[in-house]
Every structure is written in C-alpha cells, then in structure tokens.
C-alpha cells in the first residue's frame with residue numbers, strides 16, 4: 001500500500017513571517033509546548049483508560065470485516081445506495097465520497113466502481129420529494145442505509161418512516177428487510193428496536209463514540225466500501241497518523257501544533273478558523289471539520305463548571321472559488337481569522353490549458369500550462385496576499401489524495417479536536433446545546449412527552465404582525 005505523506009506546514013504563523021503582533025514567537029511556541037505536552041499525555045492516558053474509544057477505531061478488526069461482508073452481500077444488483085442520517089451520521093460519508101470518488105461518479109457508469117450514492121441529511125420535502133419520484137420504480141435495486149445511534153433523531157426517523165412505508169407497499173415485508181441496512185447502537189435505542197423486530201441487517205455504532213468521531217467506524221465505512229473506496233487504506237492511514245499524534249514531543253506532533261496554534265490565536269483576537277481546500281474533492285472535509293470543531297469546542301462550561309462561553313468558529317471556504325467571494329473580507333476585514341489551506345502536491349490527473357485565440361494574446365501566459373499549476377499558484381498567491389496583510393496561515397499538504405492520506409487527515413483532526421478541548425478545559429465529547437432545539441421540535445410536532453415545552457414555545461411561535469414589513 002503506498003504510504004502517501006500528509007504534513008502540516010506552520011511557518012506562516014510564526015513571528016519570523018508575520019512579525020510580533022500577529023505571529024507566534026519562539027518563546028510563545030515554547031510556552032505552547034509546555035501547555036500542550038501535558039494535554040497530549042492526558043489524551044493518551046484517557047485513551048488507555050478506554051475513555052475515548054474513537055482513538056482505537058483504526059485498530060478494530062471486526063468493524064471492517066462486518067462492513068465488507070454486508071457490502072459484498074448487498075452489492076449484487078444494487079444500483080443505488082442511499083444513506084439516511086444527519087450530523088455525524090452523514091458528514092463523514094459525504095466527505096469520503098467527494099474526496100475519493102470522481103466528480104461525475106453518480107452520472108457516469110464508466111467512472112464508478114459501485115452503485116450511485118445519495119446521502120440525505122435534511123427533511124426538505126421538495127428535495128426529498130424529487131428523489132422519491134426518481135427512486136419510486138427503482139426500489140428493488142436500491143439499498144437504504146439508515147444511520148442513527150438513537151433512532152430518535154427527528155430528521156432521520158422521518159426519512160426512514162417514509163422509505164419504510166414505500167418499501168412495504170411496493171415490495172412487502174421481505175423486500176423491506178432486503179433493502180434496508182440499519183447502522184445503530186448494538187443494544188438499545190429506537191432504531192435497534194425497529195431493526196430487531198423487523199430482522200433488518202445491522203451494523204454497529206460503537207459504544208462511546210460520538211457521531212462526529214465515528215467516520216472510521218461502520219457509520220462511515222459502509223457507504224465507502226460499497227462505493228469502491230479502499231477502507232483498509234483509510235484505516236491504515238489513520239494508524240500511521242496515530243503514531244505522530246501520540247508523540248509527547250510538541251514539535252513532532254501535528255495535532256498538538258494544530259490545536260495549540262488554534263488555541264493561541266483564539267485567545268489573541270482570532271477566534272475564527274477558516275479551512276480552505278485548494279482541491280474540489282476536499283471541500284466536504286471542511287464541512288466535516290466544521291461540525292467536529294463546532295460541536296466539540298463550543299461550550300458554555302469548562303470542566304470545573306465555570307461559565308466560559310468558548311469556541312472557535314469554524315468557517316469553510318473553497319479555493320479558488322472563494323477568492324472571488326471571500327478574500328476581500330479575509331484581507332481587508334478584521335484580522336480575526338486563522339487560515340488553514342489544504343493543498344495537493346500531485347493531482348490524480350492533469351489538464352493542459354488550450355492555445356489562446358489570435359485576438360487574445362493576453363491569455364498566452366495560460367496556454368500550454370497545466371491546470372494543477374494554476375490551482376496551486378492561486379493557493380500560493382492567496383497565501384502571499386494574506387501574509388502581506390499579516391493574516392496567519394497553516395497548510396495541510398496532501399502529497400496525493402488517496403484513502404491513506406484521507407485516513408491520516410481524519411485522525412489528525414479528530415485528535416487535534418481532543419487536544420483543543422483539553423487546552424480550552426472543556427468536554428469535547430458532549431453536545432448539550434443541541435438538545436433544546438431537538439426537544440422543541442418534538443414539542444412543535446406534538447410529541448406527548450413535550451407538551452409543557454410546547455406551551456413555553458408559544459410566544460416565539462406567534463408572529464407579531466407589527467414587526468412584519
């Protein structure tokens with residue numbers, strides 16, 4: 001298996017490049033090392049005690065075996081694979097697919113090694129309705145993978161209930177059982193109950209692994225395996241990164257540096273963390289990162305119960321697209337952001353730019369050049385322009401984009417999130433603030449257990465015409 005390299009480049013956050021006001025000096029790096037090394041040790045200790053089981057997912061041999069067995073079972077005759085899930089049960093699947101399969105995967109049979117993939121992480125009836133119209137007479141060639149640890153998540157449950165009814169009506173009990181795979185808690189929860197009663201095929205959401213840390217479990221691995229992604233390489237990449245991010249040597253640990261640099265800037269007027277891939281395929285990794293960072297680090301209380309209201313704001317951008325949308329703000333607006341570029345050394349293919357028409361000699365500089373050179377030049381140009389205005393920049397460099405590199409990236413950011421959680425002194429693994437909105441939805445949808453809450457919501461639900469213009 002080729003061991004593609006993935007590295008973090010951090011020179012462009014140093015005082016040497018940015019000066020003392022916006023750059024990190026040698027002394028500050030030493031202070032960051034002193035603060036972060038104990039966090040790495042603590043994270044390693046928590047792992048040994050089994051408190052953060054996501055860290056051992058790349059070593060679990062049963063999950064990939066189970067996933068491959070289900071993938072083999074369902075692949076024959078499967079033309080469409082549909083994921084029903086939301087948040088941590090969807091974003092990893094989307095990120096893997098965009099990164100590791102061709103752009104035209106769903107449309108071009110020659111470009112794909114598996115069924116078409118659809119991931120539904122919303123309950124927009126216009127979107128879902130359009131899909132239902134298309135899928136209606138393809139149900140027997142479609143596998144639905146409902147992913148929900150709890151099974152109570154309103155969006156996933158609603159989608160599932162629609163699909164279940166469609167399958168039962170069109171294909172009967174046997175067809176429903178054949179076309180659904182449920183990825184859920186091993187023992188408890190609504191989806192487990194439904195799956196056991198209907199004897200659905202199931203895969204497990206591992207115990208103690210939150211959705212946003214679950215992409216390297218059956219949650220993210222099944223759709224990847226079915227769609228031809230090398231899940232062994234993905235997990236091998238994560239294991240490779242584990243060697244680096246476990247190191248208690250600050251300057252040799254990319255997760256420690258990444259977390260510490262983000263933490264440093266958060267406390268110095270740069271609470272916004274922009275991830276900007278210069279590769280279309282990596283764009284959904286920014287979306288995955290956005291959830292990981294926001295849900296893990298945005299917290300009211302620290303571990304001692306003090307009100308701290310911390311949390312860096314993750315922002316996703318895409319190069320070069322957002323050069324023509326966001327860079328004006330990034331350069332001339334408030335200097336409140338840390339930028340992380342994702343850059344690719346060697347693209348899996350390249351395209352030569354055609355000759356310029358005679359009437360347009362001003363385009364001669366492009367003709368005969370490679371598109372990858374243009375893309376990477378634009379990355380460098382944007383970084384240069386940002387540095388000119390003293391904006392700190394990190395780069396994660398993918399020598400190539402393959403499953404091994406993506407596995408490294410995922411593990412790097414998961415551990416960086418754990419370390420950032422320790423630096424901020426908060427619990428990176430809960431998401432208490434998501435609950436109230438979920439419960440309010442139950443109340444508004446008439447759930448009997450939430451009648452009291454429905455009363456409290458009434459004043460908000462009432463539209464005051466005096467304020468409507």
Ligand code: PA5
Nearest residue numbers: 087088089148149150153211212
């Ligand atoms: O990261 C998380 O924990 C969340 O985003 C969950 O994945 C999301 O809320 C879906 O939950 P469930 O798997 O129970 O449907």
